[in-house]
Amino acid sequence: MSIRNEPLLSLRGISKRFPGVKALDGVDLEVRAGELHVLFGENGAGKSTLINVIAGTFAPDEGEFYFLGEPIHDLHPHRARMIGISPVFQEFSLVPSLTVEQNLFLGREMVSYGMINKRAMRQMAQKLIADLGFDLDLHRRVGELSRAHQQMAEIAKSLLGEVKLLILDEPTASLTERETGRLYELIATLKAQGVGIIYVSHRMREIRALADRITVLRDGKLVKTTDAAATSDSELIELMTGRKIDVLFPTIIHQPSGVAVDIENLSVRGNRVNGVNFQARSGEITGIAGLVGCGKSELVRAIYGLEPIRDGTIRLNDAPYGCPSPHISIQKGVAYFPADRVAEGLALSRPIRENASMAALELESFSRLGVLNLAGESARIQQIMNQLKLRPPRIESAVGGLSGGNRQKVMLGRALTREFSIFLFDEPTVGIDVGAKLEVYNFIAGLVENGAAVVVVSSELPEVLALSNRLYVMHHGRIVAELQDDQKTEQNVLASFFKDSSMPTDTVQ
Amino acid sequence: MNVVAHRNYTSAIAVGRATMDVGIVPLLLLVVVAAMALVEPHFYSTGNILNMVRSASFLAVVACGQALVLIAGGFDLSVGAVIALASVLAAKTMAWIGVAYPDEPGLAIAAGVLAAMASGAGVGLVNGFCVAKLRISGFVATIGTMSVTLGIALILTNGIPVYGLPGSFVQQFGRATWLGLPSTIYAALGAIALLVFVQRRTLLGRYIHAIGGNPEAAIVSGVSVFRYQTSTYVLSGVFAALTGLLLTAQVGSGQASLGGDRMMLQSIAAAVIGGVSLRGGVGRLEIVTLASLFLTVLTNALNLLRIDSRLQPVLLGVILVVAVALDELSRRNSALDSHEPT
Numbered sequence: 001m002s003i004r005n006e007p008l009l010s011l012r013g014i015s016k017r018f019p020g021v022k023a024l025d026g027v028d029l030e031v032r033a034g035e036l037h038v039l040f041g042e043n044g045a046g047k048s049t050l051i052n053v054i055a056g057t058f059a060p061d062e063g064e065f066y067f068l069g070e071p072i073h074d075l076h077p078h079r080a081r082m083i084g085i086s087p088v089f090q091e092f093s094l095v096p097s098l099t100v101e102q103n104l105f106l107g108r109e110m111v112s113y114g115m116i117n118k119r120a121m122r123q124m125a126q127k128l129i130a131d132l133g134f135d136l137d138l139h140r141r142v143g144e145l146s147r148a149h150q151q152m153a154e155i156a157k158s159l160l161g162e163v164k165l166l167i168l169d170e171p172t173a174s175l176t177e178r179e180t181g182r183l184y185e186l187i188a189t190l191k192a193q194g195v196g197i198i199y200v201s202h203r204m205r206e207i208r209a210l211a212d213r214i215t216v217l218r219d220g221k222l223v224k225t226t227d228a229a230a231t232s233d234s235e236l237i238e239l240m241t242g243r244k245i246d247v248l249f250p251t252i253i254h255q256p257s258g259v260a261v262d263i264e265n266l267s268v269r270g271n272r273v274n275g276v277n278f279q280a281r282s283g284e285i286t287g288i289a290g291l292v293g294c295g296k297s298e299l300v301r302a303i304y305g306l307e308p309i310r311d312g313t314i315r316l317n318d319a320p321y322g323c324p325s326p327h328i329s330i331q332k333g334v335a336y337f338p339a340d341r342v343a344e345g346l347a348l349s350r351p352i353r354e355n356a357s358m359a360a361l362e363l364e365s366f367s368r369l370g371v372l373n374l375a376g377e378s379a380r381i382q383q384i385m386n387q388l389k390l391r392p393p394r395i396e397s398a399v400g401g402l403s404g405g406n407r408q409k410v411m412l413g414r415a416l417t418r419e420f421s422i423f424l425f426d427e428p429t430v431g432i433d434v435g436a437k438l439e440v441y442n443f444i445a446g447l448v449e450n451g452a453a454v455v456v457v458s459s460e461l462p463e464v465l466a467l468s469n470r471l472y473v474m475h476h477g478r479i480v481a482e483l484q485d486d487q488k489t490e491q492n493v494l495a496s497f498f499k500d501s502s503m504p505t506d507t508v509q
Numbered sequence: 510m511n512v513v514a515h516r517n518y519t520s521a522i523a524v525g526r527a528t529m530d531v532g533i534v535p536l537l538l539l540v541v542v543a544a545m546a547l548v549e550p551h552f553y554s555t556g557n558i559l560n561m562v563r564s565a566s567f568l569a570v571v572a573c574g575q576a577l578v579l580i581a582g583g584f585d586l587s588v589g590a591v592i593a594l595a596s597v598l599a600a601k602t603m604a605w606i607g608v609a610y611p612d613e614p615g616l617a618i619a620a621g622v623l624a625a626m627a628s629g630a631g632v633g634l635v636n637g638f639c640v641a642k643l644r645i646s647g648f649v650a651t652i653g654t655m656s657v658t659l660g661i662a663l664i665l666t667n668g669i670p671v672y673g674l675p676g677s678f679v680q681q682f683g684r685a686t687w688l689g690l691p692s693t694i695y696a697a698l699g700a701i702a703l704l705v706f707v708q709r710r711t712l713l714g715r716y717i718h719a720i721g722g723n724p725e726a727a728i729v730s731g732v733s734v735f736r737y738q739t740s741t742y743v744l745s746g747v748f749a750a751l752t753g754l755l756l757t758a759q760v761g762s763g764q765a766s767l768g769g770d771r772m773m774l775q776s777i778a779a780a781v782i783g784g785v786s787l788r789g790g791v792g793r794l795e796i797v798t799l800a801s802l803f804l805t806v807l808t809n810a811l812n813l814l815r816i817d818s819r820l821q822p823v824l825l826g827v828i829l830v831v832a833v834a835l836d837e838l839s840r841r842n843s844a845l846d847s848h849e850p851t
Contacts, residue, residue, distance in 0.1 A: 306729065327731035336729060344729050347722025349790040358719055358730040361712055370712045414730070 006069070008033045008196040009054065009085075009165055014063035016049050023049040024060070025220045031165065033194045036187065036210050038201060038228070041217035041240055047200050050217070051167050054198065055087035056080035068164070078107075084164030088171060092154050096143030100153050101125050103142055104160055128156055133182055148179055155183070159190075166190060169200045184209065204233050216240055237494060241461065249466035250438075252445045254284040256469065258317070260422050260453035261303060266312030267477075272298040273307070274477035282421070282453045285444065287468025289461060289493050295477040296457045297339060300424040304329045304336040316422065330359050335420040339427035339457075341407050348400030352390070353381045355399050355410050360417035384416045385409070389439070405436025412443055423447055423454045429463060441467065461490055473497070532784050533835065534796055538803045541810055549813045559691060561809050562802075563759075566697035569801035570752045571772060572779035573704040574745035576797045579780050580708075581741040582721040582789030583640055584647035588749040588776055590658035591632050592768025595625035595753030597662045597671060600763020604673030614675035621678075622754060629750025630743050632658055637739025655773070662765040671763035683758025693755045700751055704744070705794045717741055721789030778825065779804055782832040 009031040016024040024046045031037045039047045052058045053065075056075035065072045067083060080087075094103045104125050110117045122138070129136050134152045142150060151171065158166060172180045187197060187210060201207055207214065211228035216239040223239050261280040266273055272295040280286040290296040301307040303314060305324030314321045316332055329336070338344035346355050357377050361367050366377050381395050388409045399410055408428070415423065425444065429437040444467065448454050458464040464471060471488050473481040473496045481496040483489075545552040571588050578585040603621035610616055632654050639650035685692045708714040716737040719727045724734055749768070756767045783800030785792030804825070811821050 304729075325731075326729055327733065330731040338729055344723075344725040347719055347726050347790055349786070349788075350718055350722045354715065354718065355726075358727070358732070361715060367712050372710050372712060372715060374710065 006033070007031065007066070008035075008068065009198075010064075010066040011054070012064040012066075014050070014053060014060045014065070016046075016053060016058055016060050023220050024053070026063070027217065027220070027222045028225075029215055029222075030225070031196045031198055033164070033196050034191050035212045036191060036197045036199055038199050038207050038211040038214045039217065040201075040207070040214050040236060041223075045217040045240075046220040047217055048169070049220075051087060051089075051169060051198060051200065054080075054165075055085060055089075055167060081161070084162055085167070086158040086161075086163045086165070087167040088154050088158045088169060090169050092150055094142045094150060094153060094157070097141060099139050099141055100136060100145075100156075101138040103153060104128070104138075104157050106157075108161070124160070125156075128160060132156055132159070132186055152179070155186075163190075163195055165196045165198065167198045167200075170202070171199075172201070172203070172206060204236070207236075208233075241490070249463075250441050250445045252285065252467065252469075253449055254469040255451075256281040256284040257451070258282055259315075260317055261455070262315040262318075263299075263303070264313045264315075266299070266302060266314065267310045268295075268298055268302050269308040269310050271310075272477050273302060276312070276474075276477070276479055278472060278479065280422070280453045280455050283448060283451050284469040285448055285454045285456055285467050287464040287471040288455065288457045288474060289459075289464045289471055290474035291459070291497060294474045296474045297426050298477075299474070300336065300426055300455055300457055304334060304424055306336075330418075330420075333419060333421040334424065335359075335415045335422070336424045337408075337411050337415075337426060337428060339430055341404075341411060345411050346399045346407060349398055351396045352385065352399055352402075352410050352413075353378060353395040356381045356384065356395070356413040357417055359414050363418055366417075380417070381413065384413045387416070388413055388443070403436075404432040405439070408432055408436065408440060412440070415447075421452055423452055425454065425456045425458075427458055427460075428456060429458075429460070461493060465490060465493070532796065533832075534783060534799045534803055538799060538806065541803070541806055545810050545813070549810070552810065552813055557809065557813075561805050563691050563694050563697075564809075565802040565805035566694050566701070567752050567755060568772070568775055568779060568805055569798040570697050570700045570704075570748050570755075571768075572776040572783070572797050572801045573701055573794045574748035575776040576780040576783065576785045576792050576794055577704070577708065577717055578647070578741045578745045579777075579785045579787060580721045580789060580792045581717045581738055582647075582724065583738065583741060584651060585636065585742060585745045586648065586651040586773055587632055587636060587655040587658055588745060589768040589770055589773035590655040590662065591629050591746050591749040592753035592756065592772055593765045594628050594632070594658045594662040594665075595750035596757040596767045597665050597763045597765050598628050599625035599754055599757055600671035600674055601665060603675055603678065604671060607673055607675055614677050617675050618678050621674075625750045625754045625757075626747055629746035629748070629753075631746070633743035633746025634739065636742035636746070637735075640742065641735040641738040659765070659769075666763070666765045668765060672761075674757070674761060674763075678758055679761045683755075683761065691759075693759055696751070696755055700748055701794070701798055704748065705798075707744070708794050713737060713740055718790055721786075721791075723790070775801075775804060775825075778829045781829060787833075 007030045009029070011027065011029040014024055014027045014029070015022065027046065027050060029037075029050065039050065041047050049058065053060050056077045056079060059075070065075065067085070072083075095106065098106070101122065105121050110120045110124070112120075125138050129138065132152075132155070134156060136149060136152050136156065142153060145153065155168075155171065171183060190197065199210060207228065213225060214228050214231065214236065215225040216223040216236065218240065226239075258281065259279050260282045261278070263276060263278040266276045266278070274295070276295075276299060278299065288296040288299065298307050302309055303324060305326050305328065309324070314324065316334065321332065326336070342348065357366060357380070361372065365380065366373055378395070382393070385393055385395055390406060390409050390413075399407060402410070423444075428440050428444070432440070444454055444456065456464055456467050465488060468488070469484070471483045471493070472479050473483065473493050475497060481492065483492055551557060571592070575585055575588055599621040602624040603617045606617035606620050607614065636647070636651050636654055639645045639653075640647050643650075682692055687695060708717070716727065716732050717740075719730070719732055720734055720737055727734055752772075753767060757763050760767070779801040780792065780797050781787065782803065783792065783797035785797060807824075807828075808821065811824065812818070
């Protein structure tokens, strides 16, 4: 084994700014030949921006980039591949209608005398697949393959040709145990050949098994590069989450009264929610924490009627609620705020007025006998948007031109168009800036103080800890903890996440 | 901000919005009309003007129905075939009742109108069911119903026009003039006014925009996508059938050759030139009506100028593509301009 210790890749002071966000702020990174270097951090910490800079997808605004000791400028994806930087992104770069073999050589087909040399390509592809030990049929169309096999094809594609630096972005997310084992063996072989590997993962077990060094990023900044062997799991989590308090959470007065939402043994189709018991009371915020994909979003979506229920009962204010649908939920006073406002919340081409009034149009103050009361609508929405301090207060502007914070205000405006008593927030502050976050928190505080039942689902732990009176923790579709008062701490939540960290689908996000 | 300033500010926005929304169609129309004044005086004869307005109003009825489907994010290729079937069914029904009850022309007309409308609504329901429930793409579903519908119309007639319409239907309605205008124009304008009202002032119209703008958001807001998406296809079918009836009254017989591909293509062209986005969510029926007038006037002008009729589809195609390209360009520019930093 010949591990050369001079750096393969060396980045100094890399910064990358996107409109309104500094995604990377003076980051240094050094990857040695034959090393597996893990990038660790929360969503939005800058990991994917960084690997995109290394792969040539984004040009950095500032900083120096050395590869094999040579300064590199104006990198683009094709050139990155030429010099031996090969990325495997989570978004596959495969064409579903082409075969595995065609995909492997896409853009670098072997040509002799102007003709595609199929035989040479086939031999090379077969040798590669055999070396990798992948169980992959070269003649199948990629679209017919399972996600795991597509992942293998993607990895195989990245290893065709001479690779010096391999970038793997959560490569085991869709692999089985056995396939993951194969990948580990492959990684060991590549390391022995002196290939440097940048590996993005949230899985502690995997990091333990593979990492030589770990670089922790937070809010676009380098926190620390550390030797894997010398750092404990809890130290890593502390490095990752120990952010400065950048938002002052409002003090919320919880005065819990009756049970507004009572869920017994609820399961949804596909078991993303599996046998959950849950209660939300009026006059308090009930939080649900959990990792991405743990089923916490699906739980509130099931209550609202967006997720098909397989089993269990829902009661709203003591009355059974049989087959929830959004239309009936709204009539029963349940408001839902989706996490993805672009995909599920707003019609971007339509004005603020129409988006805000959407859930209330059937009310008498908005329409009679199917005919809209446009003047009444305008006046009411203008009043609501003034109350929410929409700046600028132009309710006829299309929602597509608004910032994340203003888009969320349009969504919040919906809650004021009619009488709601139960509010389900799914990631209420995702993608919005600090000032707007505070306004959202104050809005939620106002609802609770007026006696509403509020459920806040959030992947952002400090947020859900600070807002909620009682906090449920979900994992793999089940409630694994219910925390209250002084039990409600970050350590306890994280502990319940990692209680069964042997499961391969654990992700800290 | 004080009240007066605010009023001025909002009215300035309203004016800005109006010019932006109307787009280039009125300008194009003016150009063609002005140019014809210079080259072809016959263009301005009363007969020609009435002829153009009548054709344009028929096209506009179909195009407005089509536009509602497009705004909701769909596609209706069956409108031309519905015109043919409605014409044939109306004529057959009227002729049949006319023979059975020779003294009751009113009954025959009522039954014929009902049969035509029911066929349009029926095709629309099938389209809506295929698209909203079975999740077939609107393009494929309506190509299917187009083929079936036209086939039925041809089977019913063997390609021969159906005669025997009540005289009052043809003479007192189809070919009559009221206050100097062909009577069918009133019916068509009434239909357009109704559709404009539906779009601008009713829940249905608002939900059509919402569904086209973002179907998932409409679902989350408690809007029944199935009900309203189907409604657009039913409206499109019913108003195509109405056009079939008006054409039947005008020509005096039921014909499977009425409507057809040409009407279908023109209805989509008028909608798109009139600013309806094929991505859904955006479009105004008044402008679609103007665009229908523009297309009709343009065709008429080309005919009067004795431009080879084989060249006309070429021009129409070019205009269509240019209109959509301009729309895309302006949309992209305004998206860049209006984006505030996050």
